Amino acid sequence: KAGVTQTPRYLIKTRGQQVTLSCSPISGHRSVSWYQQTPGQGLQFLFEYFSETQRNKGNFPGRFSGRQFSNSRSEMNVSTLELGDSALYLCASSPMGGGNTEAFFGQGTRLTVV
């Protein structure tokens, strides 16, 4: 069974640009969550999608958005990039989401904003 796939693995963007990251969950998983990991703030929840609907959102500005497609694949978009957006962005999938269920993480996309 293929794991969670995130593309691209590495990305360099300039301040002010926008970026789109992609996540393909494990086949059959309907919940996709996104996290940002930085040395200073650690791992922080961005948002979760389930059946194409955003179910939960973390405390990030509106520049961070996402969507989920009918095949459960998800994308997240960051507009007007800032230097502080440099981070490892991780996607996690789970069958239904919710308490006590395992989240399977992808390898992440390392975004560098210069």
Place this chain on the structure above:
Amino acid sequence: TQLLEQSPQFLSIQEGENLTVYCNSSSVFSSLQWYRQEPGEGPVLLVTVVTGGEVKKLKRLTFQFGDARKDSSLHITAAQTGDTGLYLCARLPNTGFQKLVFGTGTRLLVSP
């Protein structure tokens, strides 16, 4: 805001040594998970603990959930170089949403 404090932040030990990592919160957990993250990879689930006082073992790793469900510990016996990584505790939501709140992390380096 980090709701889960882990200690120590960094740990550098020799192969064969024992170690304990702690995860503490000011509020009660419904349940808690421990993950290990290796460089260049995403976190991988090690264990889920649900009941206060629960102890779970995974080979050389022993996980304990505090009686009051506000703290947890991970003890590694006879550490190996393959144990090197970032250890993260994470609080699970009470709701049906998938939203993990992660601890500050403990970076472990096991040298031969």
